[in-house]
Amino acid sequence: MSTVQAVTDATFDQLVLNADKPVIVDFWAAWCGPCRLVAPEIDKIAEKYAGQVDVYKLDVDANPHTASHYGIMSIPTVGYFQKGAPPKAAVGFRPMEALEAAFGLEALGGLGATA
Numbered sequence: 001m002s003t004v005q006a007v008t009d010a011t012f013d014q015l016v017l018n019a020d021k022p023v024i025v026d027f028w029a030a031w032c033g034p035c036r037l038v039a040p041e042i043d044k045i046a047e048k049y050a051g052q053v054d055v056y057k058l059d060v061d062a063n064p065h066t067a068s069h070y071g072i073m074s075i076p077t078v079g080y081f082q083k084g085a086p087p088k089a090a091v092g093f094r095p096m097e098a099l100e101a102a103f104g105l106e107a108l109g110g111l112g113a114t115a
Contacts, residue, residue: 004056009064022082023053023082024054024103053108060075078090
């Protein structure tokens with residue numbers, strides 16, 4: 001079972017944009033097959049970078065405002081938000097290592113054990 005918490009249109013600004021550390025958001029939907037493949041990879045990132053990166057899931061069907069605002073046209077899309085920088089995105093299924101490389105997470109080192 002995932003320990004990654006949900007973020008919504010109502011909580012996005014507070015939890016993501018005003019965060020004091022980098023944030024990863026998994027934009028997903030219940031009907032999306034590839035989203036189910038990405039979920040365990042997001043869980044691994046949340047575990048490995050606990051305390052260094054906040055990780056959330058956003059259901060695009062239930063939260064269309066945020067998805068539309070960021071131009072999410074395909075899911076899964078994983079977004080990387082860092083204060084003062086434009087968000088980065090990785091579209092489609094990517095294993096944890098590819099997401100780490102896309103967002104430069106290796107520089108953080110990671111605290112948890114890799115699965």
